[in-house]
Amino acid sequence: MKRPSNNLSLCGECHPEIAANYKKSLHYTTIGQRNRVIRRMSADEAKIFDEKVFETSCRSCHASCGDCHVKSPAIGGVSLGLISKHKFVRKDEGKTCAYCHGGRVYPEYTGEYGGNADVHYQKGMMCMDCHTMDELHGDGKAYQLKEEVRDRPRCTDCHEPGRENKLTARVGHLKHSENASCYACHSAGEYRQCFNCHGGHSEAKPGFYIGTSPRNHREITTLRIIPTVRDTFKPAGIQQANFDALPNYWDSPIHNIRKRTERTRNCDVCHEDRKGFLTMETLLKGSSRVNLELIKKPKPIPVSQ
Amino acid sequence: MGKTKSKILVGLLALLLCVPAAAFAADTVVSADWLQANLSKVATVDIRKVEDYNAGHVPGAINVFYGVWAIQKAGLLNELPADDDLRDSLSAAGIEPTTTVVVVGSTANMAEKANNTRVGWTLKYAGVGSVAVLDGGMEKWVAAGKPVSKDAVKPKAKPYRGAFNKAVLASKAYILSSIGKAAIVDVREPDFYSGAKKLDFVARPGHLKGAVNLPTAAAYNDDGTFKPMADLEAMAKKAVGDDKGKEIIVYCDSGRVASIWWYLLSQSMGYTNVKLYDGSAQDFAKDPSVPLEP
Known part of the structure; x- marks a missing residue:
């Protein structure tokens, strides 16, 4: 059999539960990629997208059993080869995860994009110290987006609010718990946007952005640019009739967490300088109109406080 | 015993308790043989990436990788972290000013070689009294047939109170x-x-x-x-x-x-x-x- 580790049924002969769950998992279906963008399209365009774009592009790299446990998946036709000769590898996050998540998340975590490494990496933690096997293999439910998965890592799983040693940290957390994600203050940067490597769509070279979460308008958080522009799918004959239905920025779990950042050190960085916040000036030109809803202007702290 | 003698003894005892224990004397560049013979007397700090440490390290070594000691900042590639961050990292690693630290890194290329001494410099900046680097790094340790462990060592954190130099x-x-x-x-x-x-x-x-x-x-x-x-x-x-x-x-x-x-x-x-x-x-x-x- 050619590439036996790509055959889910074959693996399922010995690992039936994992294989059954995996078949419905987001890693295997990659349906999240489709659902993240499909609302931009009319019904007719969605059909074309499913046939011409999703199957040939999004689905082309994800993800058989062997793509994580035996070899690097072929991305853009390029494979980095076997992980450990012909041996099956249970986990080796620097390869099994980083082969696919090595464009942004993994180097961001290890600090290769600048600044410090994530504090969890500094303490020797790897991907699966937070992300569970069920999360990666799926739990048997056919989720449509990763946000639907309830059993995802949360900072508060380990860091219980109210148990901070320092009063300033306790007060800071209390003040911001309803309106800012942990990432908003504790992402150290620098992180890399798609545009930092993939030019061509825009002249903007944005870096670190904070703004209103498109999924929770009461919360500010770190935003990552989604590099879909109006003519992204033009070669497939898709005009994106409803382009403005979705923003070009999604809330992003930045994997570069530090106890201290310039924002935790100094309130004025956000409340006076608004450093790193999405603004009219930094908004992608010609981008979706709903992006305007993500611009947030923190208020100065009253002197009495 | 008179009151005066008692006071002197109490004073001497207090003085002794305040003086930090002298660091174990190590050369500043140590061989694999030396390190193997003195593993129990030093804190061995592996500065390679977590993945490399997990794949095999000097038995008993803790991992505090290079990016903790030198960071990219303000457009410059190898800058000191903020003092409070550095103090936190030393505390988390259980390093005290009196600890003898042996830095173990790679020597695969010039940058890796320099990582060893750059961490040595940072430790001295932070006020660690006794610092050594393993001559030839992990490659030499392995080539010399020394034992390699895959058991990750979790350091016992202690507040670092050294005076920065x-x-x-x-x-x-x-x-x-x-x-x-x-x-x-x-x-x-x-x-x-x-x-x-x-x-x-x-x-x-x-x-x-x-x-x-x-x-x-x-x-x-x-x-x-x-x-x-x-x-x-x-x-x-x-x-x-x-x-x-x-x-x-x-x-x-x-x-x-x-x-x-x-x-x-x-x-x-x-x-x-x-x-x-x-x-x-x-x-x-x-x-x-x-x-x-x-």
């Missing part, structure tokens, strides 16, 4: 004001010192006015170990003389490789006033007002 650090303003006064040492290879070549991230070629050249590659044998100390001392003497109290400031392209000669001069050869300019050519060459010589 900022005299080992030179800023751009300081090095520029020291031209003509201190010995300025450019440790890059001759083509880079002369300006015939330059790295992409360095804005202009050439070296600081009056800087002498003490290339770093010459300090190593092919197996990544240091050349004999007598040979290294002869090289150093030729470049900076033998006045051990003379002020010396070393720099390179990004402040990493310069730590090699900083380490050898100050820790192994007894030069008592050596500073590292961590911004190095990446910093000064982007300032058009700084004159550079071919």
